[in-house]
Amino acid sequence: MTNAIDPVIVAKDLRKKYGDITAVNGISFEVRPGEVFGMLGPNGAGKTTTVEILEGMRDADSGEAIINGINVKDDPTAVKAMIGVQLQQNAFFDNLKLSEIVDLYAKLYLAKVDPVEVLSRVGLDNRKNAKYAELSGGQKQRLSVAVALVNDPVVLFLDEPTTGLDPQARRQLWELVRKIQAGGATIVLTTHYMEEAEELCDRIAVVENGEIIALDTPDALIDQLLSTGFKPEKRVREANLDDVFLNLTGHDLRD
Amino acid sequence: MFWAQFFPLLIMIIFGMMNFDKYASPNVGIYDAANNDASQALILALGGTSDEELLSVTTGTLDELHNELEFGSSRAVIEISTNYGISGEFAEIKVTYDERFQQERAVVSTILGQVTDAVFKEAAQVPDEYRVENSIGVSETLITGQGQGFKAWLIPGVAAMAIMQTGLFTVVFTLVRFKSEGVLRRLKATPIGACSLPRRATHDKGYRRRRANLRTCHSGSHRAGSKRWRWKNRCVVRPNDPCTSRRSTIHSDRSRSFRLG
Numbered sequence: 001m002t003n004a005i006d007p008v009i010v011a012k013d014l015r016k017k018y019g020d021i022t023a024v025n026g027i028s029f030e031v032r033p034g035e036v037f038g039m040l041g042p043n044g045a046g047k048t049t050t051v052e053i054l055e056g057m058r059d060a061d062s063g064e065a066i067i068n069g070i071n072v073k074d075d076p077t078a079v080k081a082m083i084g085v086q087l088q089q090n091a092f093f094d095n096l097k098l099s100e101i102v103d104l105y106a107k108l109y110l111a112k113v114d115p116v117e118v119l120s121r122v123g124l125d126n127r128k129n130a131k132y133a134e135l136s137g138g139q140k141q142r143l144s145v146a147v148a149l150v151n152d153p154v155v156l157f158l159d160e161p162t163t164g165l166d167p168q169a170r171r172q173l174w175e176l177v178r179k180i181q182a183g184g185a186t187i188v189l190t191t192h193y194m195e196e197a198e199e200l201c202d203r204i205a206v207v208e209n210g211e212i213i214a215l216d217t218p219d220a221l222i223d224q225l226l227s228t229g230f231k232p233e234k235r236v237r238e239a240n241l242d243d244v245f246l247n248l249t250g251h252d253l254r255d
Numbered sequence: 256m257f258w259a260q261f262f263p264l265l266i267m268i269i270f271g272m273m274n275f276d277k278y279a280s281p282n283v284g285i286y287d288a289a290n291n292d293a294s295q296a297l298i299l300a301l302g303g304t305s306d307e308e309l310l311s312v313t314t315g316t317l318d319e320l321h322n323e324l325e326f327g328s329s330r331a332v333i334e335i336s337t338n339y340g341i342s343g344e345f346a347e348i349k350v351t352y353d354e355r356f357q358q359e360r361a362v363v364s365t366i367l368g369q370v371t372d373a374v375f376k377e378a379a380q381v382p383d384e385y386r387v388e389n390s391i392g393v394s395e396t397l398i399t400g401q402g403q404g405f406k407a408w409l410i411p412g413v414a415a416m417a418i419m420q421t422g423l424f425t426v427v428f429t430l431v432r433f434k435s436e437g438v439l440r441r442l443k444a445t446p447i448g449a450c451s452l453p454r455r456a457t458h459d460k461g462y463r464r465r466r467a468n469l470r471t472c473h474s475g476s477h478r479a480g481s482k483r484w485r486w487k488n489r490c491v492v493r494p495n496d497p498c499t500s501r502r503s504t505i506h507s508d509r510s511r512s513f514r515l516g
Contacts, residue, residue, distance in 0.1 A: 055444055056444075057440075057443055057444055077446045077448070078446075080444060080445060080446040081446040085441075085444035085445075087437070087440060087441055087444065089437050089440075090437065090441060091433075091436040091437035091438045091440070091441060092438060092441065093438060105445065108442070108445040108446070108447050109445060109446060144441075147441075
């Protein structure tokens with residue numbers, strides 16, 4: 001398989017310091033095309049900084065970031081043109097309608113899209129004439145994913161996309177991520193939700209203090225833990241509270 | 256950025272280069288009815304020397320000169336009577352001012368007074384104590400000219416400054432708000448440069464050129480059916496791209512043994 005040899009993202013020994021604090025301390029990994037790559041880690045572990053270096057939004061102190069064969073440092077504009085970005089804190093122009101925001105960002109990428117079609121991918125087509133300021137938190141999050149898709153990206157970076165979403169919206173977003181993956185894009189996802197990582201990610205990097213302390217498929221990581229003789233304290237029940245909540249409130253998306 | 260930092264600097268430089276201290280001699284129209292040596296000497300004296308210009312003198316018919324005064328292109332009309340310079344006769348110099356320009360009026364009046372004094376002394380060649388004051392008399396008339404006078408430039412100036420200030424603060428505050436809300440951060444993640452923000456939506460040659468570098472790759476070294484794109488001389492994975500697919504061209508693959516990363 002050619003896919004196995006040509007990684008779409010290469011991070012080589014990335015390092016970044018903010019003053020005395022080392023945010024990223026020698027992170028290296030490769031992401032294959034079509035993969036959903038998860039980055040897990042506590043707050044301040046360096047996930048976002050790593051992602052931002054890959055996005056070309058921050059310069060690494062040392063190390064190399066290569067996206068689709070292009071060194072991010074050499075040609076950040078070319079890299080930005082072919083990636084989709086969803087930032088942790090998203091802000092758009094408050095007084096623009098959603099369709100206008102999508103149109104604007106499509107123009108910034110010189111892409112021709114139908115705003116309504118893009119909005120319908122995240123289930124916001126019925127809100128196309130609403131202004132950004134009128135949206136709920138979950139809708140804002142979904143809009144930011146829609147905007148990240150305007151240029152039909154090779155690599156999609158999702159930084160904590162489901163933080164602050166209700167279980168319905170989160171499941172809908174998972175569905176969307178799988179759809180995007182099926183469309184051929186590679187996805188880099190950071191999250192705090194383990195079930196999300198387990199559900200979506202093909203491989204997971206666990207980041208701690210700016211270093212990757214584990215990198216494998218979710219199943220392999222669990223197997224490794226079990227092989228050390230680890231036993232969970234409580235037997236996992238067949239359903240969890242998430243299922244209870246969804247059973248009670250339904251799977252329909254709320255606004 | 257430009258309006259907040261460079262524009263004030265630009266204004267300062269422009270105004271700094273203007274020399275406001277320089278004495279601008281007032282335009283004065285002189286009608287010489289006498290037209291003799293003495294009156295010409297007087298006109299020459301009023302004009303001053305080339306080193307120190309006193310008044311900027313124009314001559315013409317009385318009607319022309321009054322017309323100029325009326326419409327603001329000159330500040331005073333000096334009419335020298337026919338008997339000027341004839342000894343023993345009382346010559347009257349009639350001066351007409353525009354009452355809106357009191358400062359120029361004072362300047363012209365002072366210069367005229369001093370010059371006539373000096374001319375008289377020289378011409379009469381009498382000691383100061385025998386000087387007959389009124390053998391040259393100066394009479395003043397005030398008219399109100401047409402047009403707006405200083406209001407004509409003060410009001411547009413105030414209006415222009417108000418608009419400029421509003422524009423400046425609006426731009427600065429909007430940018431600051433965008434920065435603090437994170438809108439600019441999101442824009443930073445797009446392929447636009449900070450400087451090309453306003454023109455990006457219309458055209459950016461560099462970006463189009465870079466896009467044009469992306470072409471479909473038809474080298475034989477790939478799995479059949481897999482979609483490959485060329486970026487400059489490298490072969491890259493690239494899903495459907497509406498921007499570049501219309502540019503797709505077939506070209507030979509020079510570097511078959513490529514490596515990524």
